[in-house]
Structure formats: structure tokens, C-alpha cells
Amino acid sequence: MLWIMLEDLDIQCPHCGALFTTTADPSAGDYETIEDCEVCCRPMTIRVTFDEDGEPWADVEAA
Numbered sequence: 001m002l003w004i005m006l007e008d009l010d011i012q013c014p015h016c017g018a019l020f021t022t023t024a025d026p027s028a029g030d031y032e033t034i035e036d037c038e039v040c041c042r043p044m045t046i047r048v049t050f051d052e053d054g055e056p057w058a059d060v061e062a063a
């Protein structure tokens with residue numbers, strides 16, 4: 001059986017500082033995505049990487 005778990009990631013907007021939660025998909029491996037802030041609607045680049053334990057880490061910067 002293959003487990004695919006979606007991990008919650010806490011993200012802080014680099015523009016306005018708003019905190020929100022996004023979902024990381026470990027089955028995809030490391031990836032980069034651009035999302036618009038839910039508060040100020042400005043785009044940010046979210047780089048998601050997974051450590052050896054499968055824990056996701058997010059690096060966020062202004063897109």
C-alpha cells in the first residue's frame with residue numbers, strides 16, 4: 001500500500017507578513033510553485049524541499 005500524505009506547511013507572505021497554511025505533496029519531491037497571497041494578492045515563490053525524514057520545508061520569497 002502506498003501512502004500519500006499531504007503535509008501542512010506554514011507560510012509567511014514576504015510582502016505583507018500574513019501567515020497562512022498551504023499543502024505540500026511529498027509524492028512530487030522537491031518543487032517550486034508560485035502562489036498569490038490570500039491577503040494582499042501579491043505573488044510569492046514557494047520552494048518546497050523535503051528532508052530525509054520526509055518533513056517539508058518551505059522557502060518563500062517575493063516573486
Ligand SMILES: [Zn+2]
Nearest residue numbers: 013016037040
Ligand atoms: Zn501578502
